[in-house]
Amino acid sequence: MSVRKDEYSVGKAIAKGDLYTKLSAVFMGAGMAGHKQIVKGILVFLCEIAFILYMINKGLGHLSQLVSLGDAEQQKVWNEAKQIYEYTQGDNSQQILLFCVVTLFIIAAIIVLWVLQMRHSYKLQKEIEKGNSVPTFKQDIVSLFNGNLHITLMSLPCLGILVFNIVPLVYMISMAFTSYSKEGEHLILFDWNGLTQFRRVLNMQGNIGRQFWHVLGWTVVWAIFATFLNYILGMILAMIINRKDTKGKAFWRFCFVLSIAVPQFVSLMVMNIMLQPNGAVNVLLRNAGLIAPGASLPFWTDVTWARITIIVINLWIGIPYTMLQVTGILQNIPSELYEAAEMDGAGPVRTFFSITLPYMLFVTTPYLITSFVGNINNFNVIYLLSGGGPTFVGDTAGQTDLLVTWLYKLTIDQQYYNLGAVIGIMTFVILTIITLVTYRNSASYKNEEAFM
Amino acid sequence: MTAMQKKRNRRNPRRVAVNIAVHILLGILAVIWLLPIFWIILTSFRAEPGAYTNTFLPQGYTLNNYVKLFTDRNVINFPKMFTNTLIIAIICCFISTFFVLSVAYSLSRMRFAFRKPYMNLAMILGLFPGFMTMIAQYFILKSMGLTEGSAIRIGLIVVYSACTGLGFQIAKGYFDTIPRSIDEAAIIDGATQWQVFTKITMPLAKPIVIYTVMTSFIAPWVDFIFAKVLCRANADQWTVAIGLWNMLQKEYIYQWYTCFAAGAVIISIPIAALFLYMQRFYVEGMSGAVKG
Numbered sequence: 001m002s003v004r005k006d007e008y009s010v011g012k013a014i015a016k017g018d019l020y021t022k023l024s025a026v027f028m029g030a031g032m033a034g035h036k037q038i039v040k041g042i043l044v045f046l047c048e049i050a051f052i053l054y055m056i057n058k059g060l061g062h063l064s065q066l067v068s069l070g071d072a073e074q075q076k077v078w079n080e081a082k083q084i085y086e087y088t089q090g091d092n093s094q095q096i097l098l099f100c101v102v103t104l105f106i107i108a109a110i111i112v113l114w115v116l117q118m119r120h121s122y123k124l125q126k127e128i129e130k131g132n133s134v135p136t137f138k139q140d141i142v143s144l145f146n147g148n149l150h151i152t153l154m155s156l157p158c159l160g161i162l163v164f165n166i167v168p169l170v171y172m173i174s175m176a177f178t179s180y181s182k183e184g185e186h187l188i189l190f191d192w193n194g195l196t197q198f199r200r201v202l203n204m205q206g207n208i209g210r211q212f213w214h215v216l217g218w219t220v221v222w223a224i225f226a227t228f229l230n231y232i233l234g235m236i237l238a239m240i241i242n243r244k245d246t247k248g249k250a251f252w253r254f255c256f257v258l259s260i261a262v263p264q265f266v267s268l269m270v271m272n273i274m275l276q277p278n279g280a281v282n283v284l285l286r287n288a289g290l291i292a293p294g295a296s297l298p299f300w301t302d303v304t305w306a307r308i309t310i311i312v313i314n315l316w317i318g319i320p321y322t323m324l325q326v327t328g329i330l331q332n333i334p335s336e337l338y339e340a341a342e343m344d345g346a347g348p349v350r351t352f353f354s355i356t357l358p359y360m361l362f363v364t365t366p367y368l369i370t371s372f373v374g375n376i377n378n379f380n381v382i383y384l385l386s387g388g389g390p391t392f393v394g395d396t397a398g399q400t401d402l403l404v405t406w407l408y409k410l411t412i413d414q415q416y417y418n419l420g421a422v423i424g425i426m427t428f429v430i431l432t433i434i435t436l437v438t439y440r441n442s443a444s445y446k447n448e449e450a451f452m
Numbered sequence: 453m454t455a456m457q458k459k460r461n462r463r464n465p466r467r468v469a470v471n472i473a474v475h476i477l478l479g480i481l482a483v484i485w486l487l488p489i490f491w492i493i494l495t496s497f498r499a500e501p502g503a504y505t506n507t508f509l510p511q512g513y514t515l516n517n518y519v520k521l522f523t524d525r526n527v528i529n530f531p532k533m534f535t536n537t538l539i540i541a542i543i544c545c546f547i548s549t550f551f552v553l554s555v556a557y558s559l560s561r562m563r564f565a566f567r568k569p570y571m572n573l574a575m576i577l578g579l580f581p582g583f584m585t586m587i588a589q590y591f592i593l594k595s596m597g598l599t600e601g602s603a604i605r606i607g608l609i610v611v612y613s614a615c616t617g618l619g620f621q622i623a624k625g626y627f628d629t630i631p632r633s634i635d636e637a638a639i640i641d642g643a644t645q646w647q648v649f650t651k652i653t654m655p656l657a658k659p660i661v662i663y664t665v666m667t668s669f670i671a672p673w674v675d676f677i678f679a680k681v682l683c684r685a686n687a688d689q690w691t692v693a694i695g696l697w698n699m700l701q702k703e704y705i706y707q708w709y710t711c712f713a714a715g716a717v718i719i720s721i722p723i724a725a726l727f728l729y730m731q732r733f734y735v736e737g738m739s740g741a742v743k744g
Contacts, residue, residue, distance in 0.1 A: 098591055145646035150562040153554035153649075154570075157617025160551065164614035165577055168588030175588075240478065245471050255482040257731055261724035262489060263674040265693055266716045269700055270492045273709075278504035280491055287508060316485065328735045370578075377581045379677060404581045411587050412681065424584035431579040 010115055013122035021121040028114060031121020035128055039137040044117050051110045059106065062099040069093040069178070069191055093190045094180060094417075101171045105162075176421035182414060190418075197422045208419065211397045211406075216430070218307070219402045223375040225311050226318065231368065233315065234322020235360060238330055239352075241323070253327075256320040264317065268384035271313050275299040303399040306386050310400055314381055325367070326360065333359050369435055376431060379404045403427045496713035503709040517714040528708060530715060532688060533695040540608050540691065541672040547613035548668035553661065556623035557649055561635065574618045586678055599682060604689040607682055612672050622734070626660040627653065663733035666726050673723060692719055 013021055020034025028048040033041030070091025079086045124134055135143070144152045176197060180190040203209040241252050259267065274280040277296040285291045299309045333356065341351045361368070382388060382405045388398035396414055397406045403423055411420035491508075498505075499512030521530050559567060589611055593599050598607035634656070635648050643651070654661060672679075676693040683689045690698070696715050699708035 094591065095595065098588075098595060146644040149645040149649065150558040150564050150567075152646075153558045154566075154617070157551040157555050158570075160614035161577070161617050164589055164592070164611060165585055165618070168585040168592060169577070169580060171588040171591070172584050237481070240474055243474065245467070246474060246478070252478050252482065254728075256485055257728060258724065259485045259489060261727035261731075262720045263670075263693075263723050265674055265676045266492075266696070266720055267488060269697065269712075270488050270716065273503065273700065274488060274491065276504065280508055283504075283506060284508045316488075320485070324731060324735060373579060377583075379581075379583055383677070404583050407581060408583055408677075417587070420587070421584070424581050427584075428580045432576075435579065 008119045008123045008126070010118045013118045017122050018125055021118070021125050024117060024121045025114075028117050031117065032124065035121060035124035036134045037124065037137065037140075040140065044113065047110070047113060051106065054106065055103075058099070059103045062096065062103045065091070065096045066100045067192075070096045070189060073189060090188065092188055093178075094188075097174060097178070097180075098171055101167060101174060105167055105170075172421050173425060175417055176425055178418055180417040181419065182416060187415060197418045201419070201422050201426065207395075211395055212423070212426070215397045215401050215403055215406050216426075218400065219376055222307075222311065222402060223372055226314050226375040226378070227368065227372045229311070229315060230318030230322050231371070232357075234319045235326050235330070235356070236352075237319055238323040238327050239356070242327065242330065253323070256323060260317060260320045260324075264380060265384055267317065268313075268380060271316075272300075272385050275309060277301070300386055301390055303390060306390060306400050310381065310385055313385060314378075317381070326364070329360065329363055330356070332363075365439070369438055372438075373431055373435065376402065376427065377404050378402065379408065383408065492713050493717055495710060496717045498710050498713070501706065501710065503705045517710040518718070521711045521714050521718070524711075528695055528699060528704065528711075529688065530692075530695060530711075533690050533692045536605065536689060537673055537691040537693075540605060540612070541669050543609050544612045544672055545665060545669040547609070548616040548671070549661070549664050551613065551617045552620055552623055552664050552668070553654075555617045556620040556627055557653060559620060560624045560627035561632070561648075561653070562645070574620070577618060583677065586681060589678075590681055593682070601686070602689070604683055604686060608672070608679060608691070611678055611682070612675065613668075616668065623657075623660050623664055626657055630656050659733035663730050666730045670723055670726060673719065 014025060017031070021031045023034070024031035027045060029041035029044030031041070032038075032044060070093050072091045074090035075088040076085050077088055127134055177192055177194060178190050179186045179193045179196075181187070200206055200208050201212045204213055237256070240246065241249055246252070276282075276299075281299075282291070282296040285297065286293055286295070291297065298305050300306050337355050337359070338351065341355055346354065379402075382400060382402050386398070386400045388401035388405045388409065390400075391398035396409055396416075401409070404427065407420050407423045407427070410416045410423060494510055496517055497513045497515070498510035498517070499514040500510065505511075525531065558564075559571065590599065593607045593610070596607075597603060598610065630653060634652060638648050638652055639645075673692060675691075676697060679691045679694050680697070683691070683694060692715070696712055696719070698704060699712040699715070
């Protein structure tokens, strides 16, 4: 691989290339056009023209504002003729920043294209020197459906990811270093302000910092409970249903799967309503005489109650999922292991902890990591159940808010865009650390063949 | 296990007791799991108005909630939301299915320099909170003019389907379990990769194709948060999920609560049916994904 890379590097192409190859450093596609690939050369050259036109018309203008992010305020001007105040259009920093990010991506794309076409021209030149035939345009098209099928299949999905995932991410990350926020009226015009917001979030003494550590703590506690309780209980449920002696396996499985077949936002909203102070659950308890008439259990109003309720409801959703996912894998456990355990006189509990759990942990570590990440970013459960509440007066984060729901509140409700972006980046950093550490320490990474 | 042993086991009183206990436990759990579903179905037929009542079971039953849901179009136009969501779901279904299967096939069957980096990138991107990109996506769509009027629908389609190429894991896991020797034999017989993809792998991977089609179709019905951010107050562009959510907000809940229940039931029936049908494909894909 590395040998081939060296063979057709850009440096060599410039040093040893013939006239056409060298020419393509300035006129992209010249190398291809000069080496019998005229159509491809013209297409690449058109890309270059389009790029230059874009830069002259728009790109350079955008980039020139990258440092200041615009500073012309909206002005109110008295129009004598119409006898009204008119507004002149001021700069909009958020738009300027977005266009700058897009322009930078376009520049990066043209650089990549430049490198590729340089190497390609040099390769073509070498092939011709060796007397090999060069694929025609038609052959290239045909190969897009054969040897190069991945290019055909993946270019559109990759474009989608680039435009609607990577560009937005870079844009959001860059927002973290600005003063884009409702605080101080920086919603239309804002500037770069470095690491100020990061310092604010990490500072435990400040109001925002205190809330951050608080929310972070609950997020981690929640994710651990939600992931592992679901995992273990779901696995036990699957094993109970799959026992030899359990009758009506399909029926039981159906009962539990039905609850996740209902769309999640529907069941979450229903749960939320059922557990309100006057909701169905309290009514049921009152009618049964378990609590006094008029009294109600504080499912959403008391912090501890709300937290436990959320974890329990998440079990209601998560256990059937785990059951569904692990059923197939559980049946893959070699039966010799169980037979050996039975011979040694191990009871069901012992067997579970010595055989089933280690095996499952070994096989499903990647799945566990994914579900842990999913739980840290579990927006729906919190937002639709408790809405993050109960909230202390003066705080932006509620007692059951996760980092994601707090991020939502900070950006959509409060319009503290820069703080929201910082929270997003912090979430990413935390998740990266957790993922790497767990993965490195997992049995499947350390000892790949333990159960093979 | 011999027949003798089996007989002994069945008579063993301890074993019988355990079996009874297990079935009772499963019964209790099943009741807990089904209770909310049972309750929402009853509520959808409840005759008394309002969100909260003094009894767990309705006092009277009626079909009016369903009738109102489909005929009262002034405040919350449910039929319109239903068509909105249906259109979006159908288009998304085509695009996402193509994206997911293409990416999964390429990663499973082709070998190219960008393969490993792509898989790592997908993992890294998955670590960012999805909501973080949402805000920026909103700004991007806004600068494209896709956040006003009926263009919102296009915006939603774009957002639901654009990044689906990142969710290839289950389909790839399934493709990985199809023996490569089948492809190789076809290629020796002169088939192109494209033919292998469409004529050999797709039919063999029918379960996962069905699974992908269904999940892509369901996604717009159950997404709630992005539709809310993008539609804002444009009530005629609302999808079903936002409509239902709004029925539970303070200003509507008294009038619309039982209709919410009716809407929830109506939406849940087809989605639940699809889900129950595709769950076995999901299980197969999962065990494939874990193995691979």
